[in-house]
Amino acid sequence: MSVRDKVVLSLMVGIPLLGVLFFIWFPAVATVILSFTKWNGIGGIKAIKADGVQNYVQAATNYPPFWPAVRHNVLWLIVFLVIATPLGMLFAVVLDRNLRGGRIYQSLLFLPVMLSLALIGIIWELIYSPNFGLLNNVIGRSGQHNLIDWLGNPHLNLWAVLVEACWRQAPYVMVLYLAGLKAVDPTLREAALVDGAGPWQTFWRVVFPTLRPINVVILVITVIESLRAFDLVYITNGGNNGLELLSVLITRNIVGQVSRIGFGSALGVVLLVISLVPIVTFLVMQLRQEKRS
Amino acid sequence: MTATTEVSDTPVIKPGGAKEVRRAFSSRTASILIIVLTILWTIPTFGVFVTSFRPGHDVANSGWWEFFVHPKATWENYHTVLFVGGSGVTGGIIPYLVNSLVITIPATLISLTIAAMAAYCIAWIRFRGSDSIFFFIFALQVVPLQMSLIPLQRFYNLGAHIGTVPIFPALHLGQHHPIVQIWISHTMFALPLAVFLLHNFIAQLPRDLMEAARVDGANHFRIFRTIVLPLITPALASFAIFEFLWVWNDLLVALTFGGYNVKSTPVTARLQQMIGQYGANWQLLTAGAFVAIIIPLIVFFALQRFFVRGLLAGSVKG
Numbered sequence: 245m246s247v248r249d250k251v252v253l254s255l256m257v258g259i260p261l262l263g264v265l266f267f268i269w270f271p272a273v274a275t276v277i278l279s280f281t282k283w284n285g286i287g288g289i290k291a292i293k294a295d296g297v298q299n300y301v302q303a304a305t306n307y308p309p310f311w312p313a314v315r316h317n318v319l320w321l322i323v324f325l326v327i328a329t330p331l332g333m334l335f336a337v338v339l340d341r342n343l344r345g346g347r348i349y350q351s352l353l354f355l356p357v358m359l360s361l362a363l364i365g366i367i368w369e370l371i372y373s374p375n376f377g378l379l380n381n382v383i384g385r386s387g388q389h390n391l392i393d394w395l396g397n398p399h400l401n402l403w404a405v406l407v408e409a410c411w412r413q414a415p416y417v418m419v420l421y422l423a424g425l426k427a428v429d430p431t432l433r434e435a436a437l438v439d440g441a442g443p444w445q446t447f448w449r450v451v452f453p454t455l456r457p458i459n460v461v462i463l464v465i466t467v468i469e470s471l472r473a474f475d476l477v478y479i480t481n482g483g484n485n486g487l488e489l490l491s492v493l494i495t496r497n498i499v500g501q502v503s504r505i506g507f508g509s510a511l512g513v514v515l516l517v518i519s520l521v522p523i524v525t526f527l528v529m530q531l532r533q534e535k536r537s
Numbered sequence: 538m539t540a541t542t543e544v545s546d547t548p549v550i551k552p553g554g555a556k557e558v559r560r561a562f563s564s565r566t567a568s569i570l571i572i573v574l575t576i577l578w579t580i581p582t583f584g585v586f587v588t589s590f591r592p593g594h595d596v597a598n599s600g601w602w603e604f605f606v607h608p609k610a611t612w613e614n615y616h617t618v619l620f621v622g623g624s625g626v627t628g629g630i631i632p633y634l635v636n637s638l639v640i641t642i643p644a645t646l647i648s649l650t651i652a653a654m655a656a657y658c659i660a661w662i663r664f665r666g667s668d669s670i671f672f673f674i675f676a677l678q679v680v681p682l683q684m685s686l687i688p689l690q691r692f693y694n695l696g697a698h699i700g701t702v703p704i705f706p707a708l709h710l711g712q713h714h715p716i717v718q719i720w721i722s723h724t725m726f727a728l729p730l731a732v733f734l735l736h737n738f739i740a741q742l743p744r745d746l747m748e749a750a751r752v753d754g755a756n757h758f759r760i761f762r763t764i765v766l767p768l769i770t771p772a773l774a775s776f777a778i779f780e781f782l783w784v785w786n787d788l789l790v791a792l793t794f795g796g797y798n799v800k801s802t803p804v805t806a807r808l809q810q811m812i813g814q815y816g817a818n819w820q821l822l823t824a825g826a827f828v829a830i831i832i833p834l835i836v837f838f839a840l841q842r843f844f845v846r847g848l849l850a851g852s853v854k855g
Contacts, residue, residue, distance in 0.1 A: 246756065248756060249756050249757050252758045253662060253664075253757055256657065256658045256757075256761075257655055257658045257659065257670065259651060260651045260652065260654075260728055260732065261655070261670060261674070263651070263724070263725050263728065264674055264677055264725055264728055264729065267685070267692075267721065267722070267725035267726075268677050268685055268725055268726070268729075270688065271684065271685035271686075271688035271689045271692065272677075272680045272685055272688075274688040275684045278688075335571075335574065338570060338571050339571065341564060343567060343571060349571050349572070349575045351837075351838075352575050352578065353574070353575055353578050354837075355578075355579065356578065356582070357782065358782055358786075358830065358833045358834065358837055359582075359786070359830060360785070360787075360788065360805045360808075360829070361786065361788070362786075362788055362805050362808055362809050363805075363826050365812075366585070366812065366822055366823070366826050367581045367582060367584070367585050367826065369819075370581065370584045370585060370588060370601060370819070370823075371580075371581055376601075377600070378580070378584060378600060378601075378602065381600055381602075411578065411581070415578070423775075457737075461733075461734070464678055465730075467679065468678065468679075471681045471682075474683070474789055475788045475789065478788070478809075491683050494684075495683060495789075498686070498687045508687070509684075512681065512683055512684040513684075515681050515683065515684070516679070516680065519679050520679060523679055
């Protein structure tokens with residue numbers, strides 16, 4: 245390897261590595277450290293005071309929106325994992341049968357993925373609006389006496405927003421699975437067919453196991469997207485009144501006027517821990533399975 | 538594959554005729570299922586589309602489906618949103634569309650270039666620690682964006698120090714070049730997934746190809762540019778779609794580093810602002826919404842033929 249090659253290669257790996265180190269890793273570590281301090285963001289590093297686990301204690305015991313936000317975040321993750329993902333898989337499996345006009349269905353179904361969450365908030369107002377929304381008109385609850393305020397009622401709005409979120413997430417998962425299904429060796433299916441397996445069995449016993457690497461990607465994306473939930477609730481009502489989420493609370497404490505950076509950082513760490521749970525669980529299960537086989 | 542042998546243990550052999558009928562039936566069920574789902578999935582967007590062409594008076598007094606009973610359409614809403622503003626909003630949406638493009642195109646191209654080069658090195662050049670680097674970069678995907686935003690903001694303004702020793706200079710971009718901050722942030726946050734997906738794709742290119750080029754005396758950069766890049770076009774195109782959509786649709790990064798001003802605010806943040814100002818003027822809001830969708834739509838259809846093919850190729854080995 246020539247000197248020139250070495251220089252070029254070091255640049256090719258070095259730039260992104262230093263980039264993620266400086267712009268993701270350091271800030272993330274800084275957040276963990278800051279979560280054990282008290283700092284209002286004014287004044288230099290000297291103004292930061294160590295504060296032990298006070299921020300965490302305060303969040304858990306003396307910050308009313310904290311527990312609802314944790315519950316909502318976990319619920320969001322679960323709904324994505326048990327509803328949106330299987331739904332996306334269903335889309336993919338059906339589209340993979342090469343139906344007539346499949347391209348058109350695929351593009352139409354993919355449309356929501358192209359929309360920003362801010363736009364999705366606007367779009368669904370037309371469905372959920374109490375008087376002139378489609379939903380209330382279809383189910384006959386648009387009269388003044390029996391209106392359902394889907395986005396205003398704190399017992400309903402989280403579910404209403406979750407429907408919006410799944411509307412976008414399912415086709416997202418669909419595209420990823422579709423890509424995976426197209427790459428499955430067709431001889432595998434033929435072999436299964438010759439052996440007399442039905443479509444159901446072929447899918448679960450033959451095709452699905454080969455999709456395992458994609459499941460990792462999908463899991464990661466599902467977790468990331470459910471943590472990004474910020475935009476949707478922020479557009480809907482600023483993340484209050486039944487729509488509290490950790491990301492909203494973090495933004496409110498850090499970017500907002502209050503500027504309690506230590507406290508906001510502690511909330512960020514809680515969010516990180518929640519997002520690590522499904523990923524670590526999955527990886528451990530994978531490792532165990534590999535050891536067994 | 539062990540799975541295939543398992544299946545053969547369970548006999549489900551049916552007489553040929555019945556099987557044919559069943560297959561025809563199930564393909565019809567599949568068609569109907571997908572048509573119903575597609576219609577359900579398209580209704581919300583369709584409602585926005587219809588509303589954006591209705592006169593304000595109609596929108597304020599009836600649901601959008603009434604359009605089909607009393608059809609009355611107008612271009613007025615689009616004219617207002619694009620060029621005028623109206624209802625307390627000054628100026629059309631066009632400068633914000635331009636901002637979005639100025640943010641999105643470089644951010645997409647920079648992250649793709651850097652990620653492709655890194656993926657090539659990690660996949661094809663054996664050096665100590667290449668696996669750990671790959672794992673390290675991949676693992677960063679789980680860090681929530683919000684966790685890094687504030688340290689990142691201070692980092693842009695003040696640089697990084699250990700004690701009093703500066704290890705990274707302050708960039709001082711906030712005042713005059715907020716868009717540069719947005720580019721850098723998006724690029725860095727896209728890298729982990731981009732490197733991961735492109736690595737999988739590049740790793741399965743035939744080894745002989747690279748070795749032949751090496752024997753012919755090509756250096757690594759040349760191999761990357763003339764052999765690898767053309768071969769990974771489908772993967773690049775599909776990731777470009779995703780990255781374009783992420784950046785175009787982002788609100789949080791843009792707000793944190795760009796704030797609200799006509800020089801750096803992208804169209805998403807503008808729409809979010811308009812929700813407050815347009816209030817009940819749904820015909821304007823929906824027209825604005827549709828304007829914001831058009832450019833991603835063009836990008837998607839332009840790159841679609843690569844899309845499904847390139848996305849995860851290399852991740853699955855049958």
